Amino acid sequence: MSAGSDLEKPVESPVEKPVATNVTIEDPDEGLDPAEKARIERRLLWKLDLRLIPWLSLLYLAAFLDRTNIGNAKIEGLQEHLGMTNTQYNNSLTIFFISYSVFEPVTNVMLKRFRPRIFIPIIIILWGICMTTMGLVHNYSGLMAARWFLGLAEAGLFPGVSYYLSCWYKRREFGIRMAIFFSAAALAGSFGGLLAAAIANMDGIGGKAGWCWIFILEGLATIVLGVMSFWLVYDFPDTATFLSEIDRKRVLYRLAADQQSSAEHEEWKMSYLWASLKDWKTYLAAIIYMGTDGSLYAFSLFVPTIINELGYTSTKAQLLSVPPYALAAILTVFIGWVADRTRARGICNIVMATIGAVGFAMLLGAKTAGTRYAGTFLGAAGIYPTISNSITWTSNNVEGVYKRGVTLGIMIGWGNLNGIVSSNIYRGKDAPNFYPGHGTVLGYLTVFLLGGSILQTILLRIENRKRRRGERDYRIQGLTPSQIDLLGDQRPDFIYTT
Structure with missing residues (x-):
């Protein structure tokens, strides 16, 4: 990624500015002039970006490619060769999300306890094996088993890396990095279409159909990435070996100054789980993510089929699925940059959800293939x-390393559970218009994503006004500085990002 001065330059937010709190970690650059400190900070961020973002993005590209390439395999004959009905095909999509969602909430705790450079490579190798076996199955039952274990193995990557990156960067720096990381999902859509079109030409080699080779080759590539990750994934800032001792102190100090207790060691306590479960933000975040994630899986799993039903051949449908994903990748990074600069994350969600809703309204109501294809661009852009x-x-507004990990696990797990719905709304009998599918996604975008984002923006702004007026100061009366720090985002001087 490009990590030039434009990315790393500290930007004062015109919207919210957290009030400084007690920072117990010593500043290793105390006494240096501001220009020299800024130069050191830019160099440190450049080092972090180069070491963390490219490889993690590649891993997520592989993960998203492996979970959604079944849509590419379908139009190359998977369903017919395995003798599956439309319902059985949808079941093979659904079972992935069951295991994926059930195990997702606990994976952030496992990541913390077993260390990233051990936990992440192991799950990558395991899901690569599952992916490869999908190309070796001979019936519906075998595919179902492979998809179940694929979901189980993949469950730890996305919430784990989301939480992991939040332990390295300040809140105003996190969004663009997370956007670049997630843009790999959109690139997986583009790359998946091109790759599937190429691999399908291997039809008949080794007695295997073209769709088999899609799974086998992509699974073997994932296993290689997993082995390499033992050397290319790093632990948390306090023990990361690629940093010098003074750079580790700089990272920890920056996080502490940004009011993130991720900078310090925490031991797991059940109180962190209860703190997350008692926080209204956890549930509203889950609703918002439900709206965007349910829409995402419907789009990514079925866009080749949707385009194929517009009258194009399988190869052309694979290739025509590339441009909408390319646009989505560009906009993901751009919106991440805008949201970091403005801290108006709610407004960004509201605008993009509206664009996505317009796109699916076009898919739902338009009659011509060209107009409906244009709708896929707006749908991808909005999702x-x-x-x-x-x-x-959510990461910006949840303080405490374990509370944030639990909250993200609940949020992302619930969002992915809606993949069960997404994998069953595009039914073969509804082709070529797919009214139930398009209508359901439109509902997800408008009710959960758009409506939830509007509600959370309003509630957070109300809470911020109360904190600025001193209406939450009673929470710290009689407490020591260390006890105040333990309040996390419930501290009266913690100002939420809206």
């Missing part, structure tokens, strides 16, 4: 940027 923005929004 993909809101995934990373919603996660960053």
Whole structure:
């Protein structure tokens, strides 16, 4: 990624500015002039960006490619060769989301306890094996088993990396990095269409159909990435080996000054779980993410089929699925940059959700293939940027390393559970118009994503006004500085990002 001065330059927010609190970590650059400190900070961020973002983005590209390439395999004959009905095909999509969602909430705790450079490579190798076996199955039952274990193995990556990155960057820096990381999902859509079109030409080699080779080759590539990750994934800032001792202190100090207790060690306590479960933001974040994630899986799993039903051949449908994803990747990074600069994450969600709703309204109501194809562009543009923005929004507003991890796990797990709905709304009998599918996604975008974002923006602004007026100061009366820090985002001087 490009991590030039424009990305790293500290920007004063015109919207919210957190009030400084007690920082117990010593500033290793105390006494240096501001220009020299800024130069050191830019160099440090450049080092972090180069070491963390490109490889993690590549891993997520592989993850998203592996979970959605079944849509590409379908139009290359998977369903017919395995003798599956339309319902059985949708079941093979659904079972992934069951195991994926059920195990997702606990994975952030496992990531913290077993360390990223061990936990992440292991789950990558496991899902690569599952992916490869999908190309070796001979019937519906075998595909269902492979998809179940694929969801189980993949469950730890996305919430884990979302939480992991929030432990390295300040709140105003996190959004653009998360956006670049998640843009890999959109690139996976583009890359997946091109790759599937190429691999399908291997039909008959080794006695395997073209769709088999899509799974086998992509699964083997994932296993290689997993092995390499033992050397290319790093632990948390306090023990990361690629940083010098003084750079580790700089990272920890920056996070502490940004009011993030992720900068310090925490031991797991059940109180962190209860703190998340008692916080209204956890549930509203889950509703918002439900709106964007349910829409995402419907789009990514079925866009090749949707385009194919517009009258194009399978190869042309694979290729025509590339441009909407390319636009989505660009907008994901752009919205991440805008939201970091303005801290108006709610407004960004509202605008993009509206664009996505217009796109699916076009898919629902338009009659010509060209207009409906244009709707896929707007749909992708409205869905993909809101995934990373919603996660960053939640990360910005939940303080404490374990509470944030639990909250993100609940939020993302609930969102992915809606993949069960998404995988069953585009039914073969509804082709070529797919009215139930398009209508359901339109509802997800308008009710949950748009409506939830509007409500959370209003509630957070009301709460910020109360904190600025001193109406929450009673929470710290009689407490020591260390006890105040333990309040996390319930501290009266913690100002929410809206």
